[in-house]
Amino acid sequence: MIASALPAFLLTAFLIELTPGPNMAFLIMVSAIEGRKSGIAMTAGIALGLTIIGFGAVLGLAALISASPFLFQFLRWAGALYLVWLAAEAWISANEVSPSKVTTNHSNGQLFRRGLITNLLNPKAGLFFVAVLPGFTTPDLPVLPQAMTLTILYVAVATLIHLIIVMLAGQANSLVSSEPRKRFVRRFFAIMLLGIAIWFLAMSR
Template identity: 50%
Template sequence: MINLLAFAFTALLIELTPGPNMGYIAITALSRGRAAGFALIFGIALGLLLAGLLAATGLAVFIQSNDTAYQILRWAGVFYLLWLAWDGWRSANETSPHITDTKSTGTTYFRRGLITNLLNPKAAVFYIATLPQFIDPGRETLPQSLTLTLIYVAIATVIHAVIVITGTQAGSFLANEARMVKIRRVLSGLLAVTAIWLAVSTHH
């Protein structure tokens, strides 16, 4: 129980640190509304869950130890984040925060959230580097890894949901369209900076 609480606290601190997910969730919530925002975080949650499962089964260790596979994944993630930043900047002039075709919006943003995290090597590295510290070597490893993965995904999803709700509420108060454009572009710029930071920080 102590290990679970310690891991939950660690995961909370990590998720409260601004990163690519936070930036893109904020952009989506402001520009596309709550439905798109929640579709995005469900995709992110699935991506984090799959990364955890890969780590638990040892495939993530292979990616981390195989430099070619790691670099391909790393740069694919960086360029995808840069594309998302450009897309957010380009669409900042769209004044309506919602899209009428909710089904299309949900599918699109769910897919984006999933791809963003599948192409983020730091997700796999997090599981490889952090989870073992909270695993009891005297018990079976796989069930413990899966439990810790579910805890992390749950904490991340709750924090992301708060960002979506806060972002859509803030959007309703920002009636000034020029101000909305500036905010979306600032967030897009921060997402681009995050992509560059990801490229530098994941170099090994």
Template identity: 45%
Template sequence: MTASMAWLVDPSVILPFLLAVSLIELTPGPNMGWLALVSMHQGRLAGLAAVAGITLGLAVWMVAAAFGLTSVLLVFPWLYQAVRWAGVLFLLWLAWEAWAGAGKATSGASHDPEKLRGLFLRGLTGNLLNPKAAVFYVALLPTFIRPDHGVPLIQALTLGGLHLGVSIIVHSLIVLGAATAGGVMMRRMQGLWAGRTMAIGIAGVAIWMAWATRG
């Protein structure tokens, strides 16, 4: 066995893969917009709870893609569209929830475990209803897998794990930056207008997702 075969993946693909996924993660998208809004409105801890949910959703899609399960979305376009529109409707529901709850609670950082759990579940659900995450893994992972190097499944899971690490770093930086930059502004918009600003922003993210995932 050569030295390179001792690696879980071909060492020569690691840097190109990290560069590719970093560029993809740094490209503005619905996740980025939603995380920024949550962090600006409710603070860093809330944003990090949302990051945890998004990361778990990505992990589910990654494992499913590694086992070849997500290819069904490409075989049956109607299923892709069903997941896509379910995701858009979910975001619109979150926008309505924020609009209806505007003024009923103060904005700002919250350490309430129930609220943090809710943000985690919203991040998880939103990402599970984003079919682009599945297509991303189906399209990208095979180009970096070397069948003659090792077990393809192990390579896929290893590369997927590296992507999750990059995703966590990028999303966490977005949370920290948005919470810091938006803290003063959101504190000045207490109550009704803070909630309605959040609602309008989430509705914009829903429209953004509908456009970005149109296929």
């Protein structure tokens, strides 16, 4: 590929990943309440989800989604309902006052799976690799190696931004160490996740 196109692609990836969305909101909540290790576990799931979507797009799976209104709508609603479910769980856990329940954090495996599922149920992520990424390739050269390289670079940029978010949010972990503060943060992000679910449906319409 033309090296001059890489800075523009990296800037595009950077700006897209800075846009508030499901990943950012949930990463902040998990890292602030459960600590940086939990946030890193979720970041790994997100990275795997983006990698699967990116390589799936390269192989034509995302093109199938964009060509099938039914499949796109299924993923769109499934993704929104999953966010609503996460919001409901965050709100319910905030209402739980039993010490045995309140002090229980999610396992790293659970958070890894949530990061993975959140991305796999996001059809807009796949459409980015179909609609935007090809514009940075050079038709005169083999497209497949270029697309795979750009996919890896995109995942790297996204993961770096997510890790920075985890590190910054993790600093707030000591500030929300008391249960009343944790309940407040859970309720705040439960409302935020619900709002993002509505925004997700509106923007992906």
